[in-house]
Amino acid sequence: MNLENTQVQMRKGILEYCILHIISRGEVYASDMLDELTAARMIVVEGTLYPLLTRLKNSGLVEYKWVESKSGPPRKYYTLTDSGTRFLHGLTETWDDLVHSTNQITQKSKTIY
Amino acid sequence: MNLENTQVQMRKGILEYCILHIISRGEVYASDMLDELTAARMIVVEGTLYPLLTRLKNSGLVEYKWVESKSGPPRKYYTLTDSGTRFLHGLTETWDDLVHSTNQITQKSKTIY
DNA sequence: AAAGGTACTATGCATGGCCAAGTACTATTG
DNA sequence: CAATAGTACTTGGCCATGCATAGTACCTTT
Numbered sequence: 001m002n003l004e005n006t007q008v009q010m011r012k013g014i015l016e017y018c019i020l021h022i023i024s025r026g027e028v029y030a031s032d033m034l035d036e037l038t039a040a041r042m043i044v045v046e047g048t049l050y051p052l053l054t055r056l057k058n059s060g061l062v063e064y065k066w067v068e069s070k071s072g073p074p075r076k077y078y079t080l081t082d083s084g085t086r087f088l089h090g091l092t093e094t095w096d097d098l099v100h101s102t103n104q105i106t107q108k109s110k111t112i113y
Numbered sequence: 114m115n116l117e118n119t120q121v122q123m124r125k126g127i128l129e130y131c132i133l134h135i136i137s138r139g140e141v142y143a144s145d146m147l148d149e150l151t152a153a154r155m156i157v158v159e160g161t162l163y164p165l166l167t168r169l170k171n172s173g174l175v176e177y178k179w180v181e182s183k184s185g186p187p188r189k190y191y192t193l194t195d196s197g198t199r200f201l202h203g204l205t206e207t208w209d210d211l212v213h214s215t216n217q218i219t220q221k222s223k224t225i226y
Numbered sequence: 227a228a229a230g231g232t233a234c235t236a237t238g239c240a241t242g243g244c245c246a247a248g249t250a251c252t253a254t255t256g
Numbered sequence: 257c258a259a260t261a262g263t264a265c266t267t268g269g270c271c272a273t274g275c276a277t278a279g280t281a282c283c284t285t286t
Contacts, residue, residue: 008274047275051274
């Protein structure tokens with residue numbers, strides 16, 4: 001039980017939320033997402049992102065279209081489906097609740113009555 | 114890939130952080146922790162909490178002493194070890210970073226330049 | 227045509243939350 | 257004193273996800 005491992009565990013599920021959010025803002029492909037995640041200091045590797053996108057696709061939350069590129073193989077540009085949009089709303093609520101609950105616990109010792 | 118499942122995944126690692134925080138405030142046993150978690154609307158079941166406490170103990174992050182009870186079997190009262198305190202500090206940083214990164218991503222669409 | 231970069235795919239492992247069933251101790255009740 | 261109910265802790269197995277690693281396929285450059 002080391003820190004590094006716990007960091008990985010903490011990431012679980014949250015990544016899915018972040019990815020859906022990024023896709024919700026417009027058509028993007030994997031490298032765009034990696035750039036945004038990296039910019040936000042949420043380190044993600046390919047081996048995590050691609051399987052996640054495949055799962056989202058298979059669940060019908062996102063869809064993609066192939067777009068040819070000038071500098072390499074064609075890319076999958078993703079968009080949210082209606083189902084994905086609803087799912088994202090549910091996730092947002094879940095995440096907000098989780099943060100709220102955690103704050104309540106971790107800041108209790110700082111609360112003064 | 115349903116909401117309920119993602120909620121479970123989101124909880125991973127965060128629970129460990131919350132538990133360590135609760136223990137850091139003084140001697141508690143499992144039912145105390147459940148009460149606090151429930152009060153903060155972070156629903157946890159026994160089958161999650163007890164194995165987690167065992168892991169924390171085996172990792173040397175917490176220790177416990179048996180205390181007899183007037184209304185049932187003896188209880189394990191937990192406290193943080195020095196190692197556990199350091200670990201909690203590391204986790205706090207990790208959690209804060211994660212929340213910050215997530216906010217940066219999810220609130221980008223609301224940002225106005 | 228050879229080399230290097232870009233984009234996506236596939237397989238298998240480790241981990242933690244959860245379910246479900248079980249053990250063990252105490253107090254209460256008839 | 258046996259039976260019941262309540263409390264506290266234990267154990268084994270399942271599942272989904274993040275990740276490591278290796279591989280496929282396409283394009284551009286030289």
